[in-house]
Amino acid sequence: MRRTLEARAGRRPKAIMSKSIFEKIIAREIPADIVFEDDSVLAFRDVNPKAPTHVLIVPKKPIPRLSEAGPEDEALLGHLLFQARAVAAKLGLNKSGYRLVINNGRDGGETVPHLHCHILGGRGLGWPPG
Ligand code: AMP
Secondary structure, three states: OHHHHHHHOOOOOHHHOOOOHHHHHHOOOOOOOEEEEOOOEEEEEOOOOOOOEEEEEEEOOOOOOHHHOOHHHHHHHHHHHHHHHHHHHHOOOOOOOEEEEOOOHHHHOOOOOOOOEEEEEOOOOOOOOO
16 A cells, blocks of 8 residues: 555655665764754754855754645744744844745755755845845
8 A cells, every 4th residue: 555655656665765965964974064953953054055154954854845744744844943043043143134945846946855944144145046
Protein backbone atom coordinates (compact mmCIF):
# COMPACT_ATOMS: atom_id res chain seq x y z
CA MET A 1 0.00 0.00 0.00
CA ARG A 2 2.76 2.44 1.03
CA ARG A 3 4.80 1.69 -2.12
CA THR A 4 1.76 2.19 -4.28
CA LEU A 5 1.01 5.60 -2.76
CA GLU A 6 4.63 6.70 -3.08
CA ALA A 7 4.83 5.49 -6.66
CA ARG A 8 1.62 7.36 -7.49
CA ALA A 9 3.05 10.51 -5.94
CA GLY A 10 6.25 10.06 -7.99
CA ARG A 11 8.41 9.80 -4.87
CA ARG A 12 11.12 7.32 -3.98
CA PRO A 13 10.48 5.08 -0.97
CA LYS A 14 11.92 6.65 2.18
CA ALA A 15 14.29 3.70 2.75
CA ILE A 16 16.39 4.60 -0.30
CA MET A 17 16.13 8.39 0.02
CA SER A 18 19.44 10.02 0.87
CA LYS A 19 19.78 12.70 3.53
CA SER A 20 19.68 16.30 2.36
CA ILE A 21 22.65 18.53 3.12
CA PHE A 22 20.64 20.25 5.86
CA GLU A 23 19.80 16.91 7.51
CA LYS A 24 23.54 16.21 7.53
CA ILE A 25 24.18 19.59 9.19
CA ILE A 26 21.48 18.87 11.79
CA ALA A 27 23.11 15.47 12.47
CA ARG A 28 26.55 17.17 12.70
CA GLU A 29 27.79 15.01 9.84
CA ILE A 30 29.03 18.10 8.02
CA PRO A 31 30.14 21.37 9.63
CA ALA A 32 28.18 24.62 9.70
CA ASP A 33 28.46 27.96 11.48
CA ILE A 34 25.55 27.45 13.86
CA VAL A 35 24.05 30.57 15.43
CA PHE A 36 21.02 29.12 17.23
CA GLU A 37 19.53 25.76 18.11
CA ASP A 38 16.62 24.45 20.14
CA ASP A 39 14.72 21.15 20.20
CA SER A 40 12.99 21.68 16.87
CA VAL A 41 14.96 24.21 14.77
CA LEU A 42 18.56 24.96 13.81
CA ALA A 43 19.96 28.23 12.42
CA PHE A 44 23.31 28.48 10.64
CA ARG A 45 25.09 30.90 8.31
CA ASP A 46 24.57 30.41 4.58
CA VAL A 47 27.76 29.13 2.94
CA ASN A 48 27.21 31.45 -0.06
CA PRO A 49 25.85 34.64 1.52
CA LYS A 50 23.72 36.99 -0.59
CA ALA A 51 23.83 39.76 2.04
CA PRO A 52 26.24 40.76 4.85
CA THR A 53 24.05 38.74 7.20
CA HIS A 54 22.58 35.59 5.66
CA VAL A 55 21.39 32.86 7.98
CA LEU A 56 19.18 29.86 7.28
CA ILE A 57 16.77 28.56 9.88
CA VAL A 58 15.44 25.04 9.34
CA PRO A 59 13.09 22.69 11.16
CA LYS A 60 14.86 19.56 12.36
CA LYS A 61 11.93 17.59 10.97
CA PRO A 62 12.78 16.89 7.30
CA ILE A 63 9.84 18.61 5.59
CA PRO A 64 10.98 18.98 1.95
CA ARG A 65 9.26 22.31 1.32
CA LEU A 66 6.48 24.54 2.61
CA SER A 67 3.93 23.12 0.17
CA GLU A 68 4.47 19.66 1.65
CA ALA A 69 3.97 20.65 5.28
CA GLY A 70 0.85 19.13 6.80
CA PRO A 71 -1.70 20.36 9.31
CA GLU A 72 0.34 18.58 11.98
CA ASP A 73 3.21 21.00 11.20
CA GLU A 74 1.26 24.17 11.95
CA ALA A 75 2.82 24.76 15.37
CA LEU A 76 6.29 23.95 14.04
CA LEU A 77 5.90 26.49 11.22
CA GLY A 78 4.82 29.13 13.72
CA HIS A 79 7.81 28.27 15.88
CA LEU A 80 10.15 28.52 12.88
CA LEU A 81 8.90 32.04 12.12
CA PHE A 82 9.01 33.07 15.77
CA GLN A 83 12.60 31.85 16.12
CA ALA A 84 13.59 33.47 12.80
CA ARG A 85 12.49 36.75 14.37
CA ALA A 86 14.53 35.99 17.51
CA VAL A 87 17.63 35.08 15.48
CA ALA A 88 17.32 38.30 13.43
CA ALA A 89 17.16 40.27 16.68
CA LYS A 90 20.13 38.37 18.11
CA LEU A 91 22.15 39.21 14.98
CA GLY A 92 21.44 42.91 15.48
CA LEU A 93 19.07 43.34 12.54
CA ASN A 94 16.07 44.80 14.35
CA LYS A 95 16.95 48.45 13.88
CA SER A 96 18.02 48.32 10.22
CA GLY A 97 15.50 45.66 9.19
CA TYR A 98 15.71 42.32 7.45
CA ARG A 99 13.94 40.01 5.03
CA LEU A 100 12.70 36.46 5.52
CA VAL A 101 12.49 34.33 2.36
CA ILE A 102 11.18 30.82 1.74
CA ASN A 103 11.86 29.48 -1.75
CA ASN A 104 9.37 26.77 -2.69
CA GLY A 105 9.90 24.50 -5.68
CA ARG A 106 11.56 25.10 -9.05
CA ASP A 107 10.11 28.50 -9.89
CA GLY A 108 10.70 29.64 -6.33
CA GLY A 109 14.42 28.99 -6.71
CA GLU A 110 14.58 26.17 -4.17
CA THR A 111 17.85 24.22 -4.42
CA VAL A 112 17.88 22.24 -1.15
CA PRO A 113 14.83 20.02 -0.55
CA HIS A 114 14.59 20.66 3.17
CA LEU A 115 12.32 23.50 4.28
CA HIS A 116 14.36 26.55 5.25
CA CYS A 117 13.81 30.23 5.84
CA HIS A 118 16.50 32.69 4.74
CA ILE A 119 17.19 35.59 7.12
CA LEU A 120 18.82 38.37 5.10
CA GLY A 121 20.04 41.75 6.29
CA GLY A 122 22.93 44.15 6.68
CA ARG A 123 22.23 46.07 3.45
CA GLY A 124 19.26 47.49 1.61
CA LEU A 125 17.53 44.69 -0.30
CA GLY A 126 15.85 45.47 -3.59
CA TRP A 127 12.19 44.90 -4.32
CA PRO A 128 10.85 43.18 -6.30
CA PRO A 129 13.49 40.42 -6.23
CA GLY A 130 15.13 39.73 -9.61
P1 AMP B 1 17.41 27.68 -1.61
O1 AMP B 1 17.94 28.14 -2.93
O2 AMP B 1 16.29 28.53 -1.07
O3 AMP B 1 17.08 26.20 -1.60
O4 AMP B 1 18.58 27.92 -0.58
C1 AMP B 1 19.57 26.99 -0.29
C2 AMP B 1 20.68 27.74 0.36
O5 AMP B 1 21.50 26.81 1.03
C3 AMP B 1 21.57 28.53 -0.59
O6 AMP B 1 21.56 29.91 -0.25
C4 AMP B 1 22.95 27.90 -0.38
O7 AMP B 1 23.99 28.86 -0.44
C5 AMP B 1 22.81 27.30 1.00
N1 AMP B 1 23.68 26.17 1.31
C6 AMP B 1 23.93 25.08 0.52
N2 AMP B 1 24.77 24.24 1.14
C7 AMP B 1 25.05 24.80 2.35
C8 AMP B 1 25.87 24.41 3.45
N3 AMP B 1 26.58 23.27 3.44
N4 AMP B 1 25.94 25.25 4.52
C9 AMP B 1 25.25 26.41 4.53
N5 AMP B 1 24.45 26.82 3.53
C10 AMP B 1 24.36 26.03 2.45
